[in-house]
Amino acid sequence: xxxxxxxxxxxxxxxxxxxxxxxxxxxxxxxxxxxxxxxxxxxxxxxxxxxxxxxxxxxxxxxxxxxxxxxxxxxxxxxxxxxxxxxxxxxxxxxxxxxxxxxxxxxxxxxxxxxxxxxxxxxxxxxxxxxxxxxxxxxxxxxxxxxxxxxxxxxxxxxxxxxxxxxxxxxxxxxxxxxxxxxxxxxxxxxxxxxxxxxxxxxxxxxxxxxxxxxxxxxxxxxxxxxxxxxxxxxxxxxxxxxxxxxxxxxxxxxxxx
Numbered sequence: 537x538x539x540x541x542x543x544x545x546x547x548x549x550x551x552x553x554x555x556x557x558x559x560x561x562x563x564x565x566x567x568x569x570x571x572x573x574x575x576x577x578x579x580x581x582x583x584x585x586x587x588x589x590x591x592x593x594x595x596x597x598x599x600x601x602x603x604x605x606x607x608x609x610x611x612x613x614x615x616x617x618x619x620x621x622x623x624x625x626x627x628x629x630x631x632x633x634x635x636x637x638x639x640x641x642x643x644x645x646x647x648x649x650x651x652x653x654x655x656x657x658x659x660x661x662x663x664x665x666x667x668x669x670x671x672x673x674x675x676x677x678x679x680x681x682x683x684x685x686x687x688x689x690x691x692x693x694x695x696x697x698x699x700x701x702x703x704x705x706x707x708x709x710x711x712x713x714x715x716x717x718x719x720x721x722x723x724x725x726x727x728x729x730x731x732x733x734x735x736x737x738x739x740x741x742x743x744x745x746x747x748x749x750x751x752x753x754x755x756x757x758x759x760x761x762x763x764x765x766x767x768x769x770x771x772x773x774x775x776x777x778x779x780x781x782x783x784x785x786x787x788x789x790x791x792x793x794x
Contacts, residue, residue, distance in 0.1 A: 565596050622758035626732070626744055631657065633734045633742055641669040641733035643777060645685040646699040651706045662716025670707060671784055674722035675700040681726040685748045704787065711789040721784035731777055739764060743773050 550563070572589045575581040634640050635657050644650065647670065651658075661668055673681055679693040682700075691699075704720070711718045732744040743762040762770040 561596055565593050568593050568596075622760050624759065626746070626759055627761050630732060630734075630742075630744055634732065635661065637661070637734045638666045639734070639736045639738075640666065641671075641731070641736060641777065641781070643671045643727065643729070643731040643733075643780065645673045645682065645727060645730070646696060646703050647672060647730075648699040648703050651703050655706065655710065658710060659714055662710065662714040662718055665717070667717040668719070669781065670718070670720045671781060672700055672703060672720070672722050673727060674724045674785065675704075677722075677724040677726075681724060684726045684728070685730070704789075707787075708789045708791075718789070720787040720789060721781060722787055723780055723784040725780065725783075727780075729773075731773070733774070733777055736774075741770075743770060743777075745773055 568589055572586055572593070575589075576586050631654070634654070640661065642650065658668055673684075675682075675697040682693045682696045700722075707718065707720050710716075711720075727748065729748055730746040732742075734742045734744075741764055744759065745762065746759045762773060764770055
C-alpha cells in the first residue's frame with residue numbers, strides 16, 4: 537500500500553480525514569475531476585456537461601486557495617504581536633518596571649554592572665518596602681561556573697571572582713543602608729542564563745532572560761521577555777529560577793566577603 541513516509545498509508549490518511557471532516561473540498565475536487573476525465577475519455581456525457589463540471593472544480597479550487605491565503609495572512613498578523621521574540625538588548629521599560637515593582641528577583645554571575653548602574657534604584661526600592669532577591673555565582677565555584685557568562689573582554693576566572701566579591705560588598709552596604717527586604721544567595725551551579733523577574737506574584741509578571749553564550753562578540757544573547765501569556769515557556773523559566781533559589785546558599789550580609 538502507498539505510504540506517505542510517516543508510517544501512515546494514503547488510505548489510512550483518507551479514512552482519518554473523512555472521519556474528522558478534514559479536507560473535504562480537496563477530496564470532492566479529486567472525485568469530480570476523476571469522474572469528469574472518465575466521462576470525457578469514453579464520450580459518455582455531452583461536452584456542455586463536462587465543461588460545467590470543470591468550472592465547478594475550478595470554483596472549488598479558487599475558494600480553497602482564498603481560504604488558505606486568508607488563514608496564512610491571519611497567522612502572519614498574529615505572529616507579529618504574539619509568541620516569544622528574540623532581542624539583542626533588554627526591553628526599554630525594564631528599569632522602569634523594576635523601579636515601580638514590589639517584588640524583584642535578579643540572577644547573574646556577578647551582576648557587577650547592574651549593581652553599579654542601578655544601586656540607587658535598588659536602594660529606593662528597599663526603602664519603600666519592596667522585596668529584592670539577588671542570586672550570584674559563588675566566588676568559590678569552579679572555573680566553569682564562574683566563566684559561564686560571555687563577556688567581550690574575556691576576563692580570567694580570578695578576575696570574575698573579584699567582581700563577585702565586590703558585588704557582595706555592595707549588597708552588604710545596600711542592606712546596611714536600608715535595612716530592607718534584601719535577600720542574597722550564591723550558587724555553585726553553572727548558570728545558563730541571567731534573569732530579571734519582576735512582579736513575580738502579579739498578573740503582569742515579567743521575566744527577562746539573557747541566554748549566556750560562548751565566545752560571542754558583544755553581549756551574550758539572545759535576550760527575550762516572557763509574560764504569563766507565554767504559558768508553558770513562562771512557567772519553564774519561572775520554575776528554573778525558583779529551583780536555583782531553593783538550592784542555593786544564603787549569604788550573611790553582616791559578614792563582609794573575603
